[in-house]
Amino acid sequence: MRLLLFLAALASVGCQQVPVTGRSQFILVDESEVASLSAAEFAKMKKLPADPRLPKIREIGLRIVAAARRDDKAGVLPPSSRWEFAVIDDKSPNAFAMPGGKIGFNAGMFAFAPTDDDIAVILGHEVAHVICRHGSERVSQAMGVAIAAAVADEATKNSSAKTRGTWMAAVGVGAQYGILLPFSRSHESESDRLGLIFMARAGYDPEAAPAFWTRFSKAGGSKPPEFLSTHPADSTRVNQLRRWMPEAKAQMPKKP
Numbered sequence: 001m002r003l004l005l006f007l008a009a010l011a012s013v014g015c016q017q018v019p020v021t022g023r024s025q026f027i028l029v030d031e032s033e034v035a036s037l038s039a040a041e042f043a044k045m046k047k048l049p050a051d052p053r054l055p056k057i058r059e060i061g062l063r064i065v066a067a068a069r070r071d072d073k074a075g076v077l078p079p080s081s082r083w084e085f086a087v088i089d090d091k092s093p094n095a096f097a098m099p100g101g102k103i104g105f106n107a108g109m110f111a112f113a114p115t116d117d118d119i120a121v122i123l124g125h126e127v128a129h130v131i132c133r134h135g136s137e138r139v140s141q142a143m144g145v146a147i148a149a150a151v152a153d154e155a156t157k158n159s160s161a162k163t164r165g166t167w168m169a170a171v172g173v174g175a176q177y178g179i180l181l182p183f184s185r186s187h188e189s190e191s192d193r194l195g196l197i198f199m200a201r202a203g204y205d206p207e208a209a210p211a212f213w214t215r216f217s218k219a220g221g222s223k224p225p226e227f228l229s230t231h232p233a234d235s236t237r238v239n240q241l242r243r244w245m246p247e248a249k250a251q252m253p254k255k256p
């Protein structure tokens with residue numbers, strides 16, 4: 001009973017809303033804590049500070065951040081002056097944006113992103129993960145799973161070992177396949193939709209998004225997690241992007 005009261009208290013502090021989609025989310029962690037952990041990780045990464053493509057990443061990134069800020073009612077995104085950009089010395093095609101305003105673009109990603117529009121697809125998607133607080137939500141889900149496991153353990157204390165085993169497996173497997181992964185896919189879809197809006201608003205061509213994902217999925221090879229397993233199936237993703245295209249195009253700046 002005490003645990004239920006505790007959970008109810010957490011739920012009342014933890015409920016937030018995602019910009020644009022309005023989806024409710026459950027967040028138990030402090031964003032500033034996540035930001036300082038992220039900054040420590042970012043500091044450790046091997047960067048290429050003299051890479052001639054870095055100013056381009058910074059320019060496109062700042063335009064995306066400015067466009068995203070219009071939907072940032074909760075003030076999640078740091079001011080433009082606090083964002084830090086880096087080309088990461090890594091051949092795998094990946095990119096990321098961290099809470100607190102750190103953006104990394106792997107050297108290996110440029111082969112898939114020859115134009116400014118392509119880079120805007122990638123950075124739009126990554127900044128959307130930050131404004132939607134997906135990292136914090138994932139951590140909160142994991143904490144929720146740990147609490148559920150503790151509840152199951154307590155509830156089956158007097159049952160047979162077999163019953164207990166079944167319960168714990170249900171919590172564990174259910175968590176892995178029933179809760180965490182589908183939420184991740186929904187995070188990816190959410191970031192695709194918001195990323196499309198942000199890039200269009202920043203003056204880039206949103207049609208580059210379905211083209212990029214089609215090209216990227218055909219390339220195959222070993223992709224790091226952010227750009228592989230947790231993403232929606234490639235055909236689903238392209239269909240969704242097509243569906244959201246009019247919404248994004250309506251946000252494009254009017255030509256003078």
Ligand SMILES: [Zn+2]
Pocket residue numbers: 125129188191226
């Ligand atoms: Zn993503």
